[in-house]
Amino acid sequence: MNSWVLTTFLILTCYMLVHAGAAYLRRELKRKSANDSMRR
Known part of the structure; x- marks a missing residue:
């Protein structure tokens, strides 16, 4: 019905x-990549 x-x-x-x-x-991956680039 x-x-x-x-x-x-x-x-x-x-x-x-x-x-x-x-x-x-997507937001989490973007934040992780941004954190990795900042750490270097």
Whole structure:
């Protein structure tokens, strides 16, 4: 009945989680590389 609504919601949730995780990882890597360059 409302299976397509549930599927769309799940896909959107997974997409948002992946997007947030990727942005967080990118920020962490940028900060680590900046710290390494500062240390040298």
